[in-house]
Every structure is written in C-alpha cells, then in structure tokens.
Amino acid sequence: MPMDLERLRRQLLEEREKLLSQLEHKAPPPQSNIGLGNHMADDATEAFEQAKRVSLTRREQEILAKIEKALKKMDEGTYGYCERCGEPIDYARLKAIPYATLCLRCQKKIEQGM
Numbered sequence: 613m614p615m616d617l618e619r620l621r622r623q624l625l626e627e628r629e630k631l632l633s634q635l636e637h638k639a640p641p642p643q644s645n646i647g648l649g650n651h652m653a654d655d656a657t658e659a660f661e662q663a664k665r666v667s668l669t670r671r672e673q674e675i676l677a678k679i680e681k682a683l684k685k686m687d688e689g690t691y692g693y694c695e696r697c698g699e700p701i702d703y704a705r706l707k708a709i710p711y712a713t714l715c716l717r718c719q720k721k722i723e724q725g726m
C-alpha cells in the first residue's frame with residue numbers, strides 16, 4: 613500500500629502551524645508602529661522573524677527545520693527514505709513522526725552511539 617503522502621503533508625503543515633503559534637505567544641512586544649497603516653502582513657512577518665531569532669528553543673528550531681526539509685523532500689519525491697541506510701522508513705513511523713529522517717533501526721543505532 614502506497615504511503616498517504618497528502619495525509620503526511622497535512623500533518624507536517626499542522627505541526628508547523630503549532631510551532632509557529634507557540635512562537636507568537638512567546639514573541640516579544642512589537643517595537644514600533646505596528647498597527648499603523650495597512651501593513652499588517654508585513655508587520656506580522658517581521659514579528660515572526662524576530663520571534664524566530666529570539667524565542668525558539670534549539671529543539672523547536674530543529675523540528676521546524678526538519679519539517680521544512682520533509683516538505684521539500686515531498687516536492688522532490690525523495691520523502692520517506694532513511695538518510696543513513698536509504699531504506700524506506702516505516703509508514704507507521706512516519707505517521708507518528710512525519711518529519712523523521714531516519715528509519716527506526718538507524719535511529720536506535722544512533723541513540724546507542726553506534
């Protein structure tokens with residue numbers, strides 16, 4: 613049975629949304645003239661860029677980067693393969709962690725320092 617890529621893509625996008633909305637909560641108060649004029653979108657982007665620099669924990673940054681990478685791989689058609697051994701990653705694993713870049717076996721080896 614082929615992987616349900618659309619479903620995984622949705623999961624990735626949702627996960628990304630979740631991370632980004634956490635950022636909004638953590639974002640420092642806007643510094644200047646936000647709310648003036650009709651540039652809400654620009655302001656929001658700016659606030660986000662600022663938050664990204666200031667408030668993302670290392671782990672969140674890593675996950676966000678992995679999500680972006682996974683989405684890019686989907687576009688390239690290389691999504692779902694282990695970066696270490698090249699074998700397809702278990703669909704069940706991808707459903708649990710759609711941004712996984714390693715198969716379970718390699719992940720375990722790395723965790724054990726092998």
Ligand SMILES: [Zn+2]
Nearest residue numbers: 694697715718
């Ligand atoms: Zn592997």
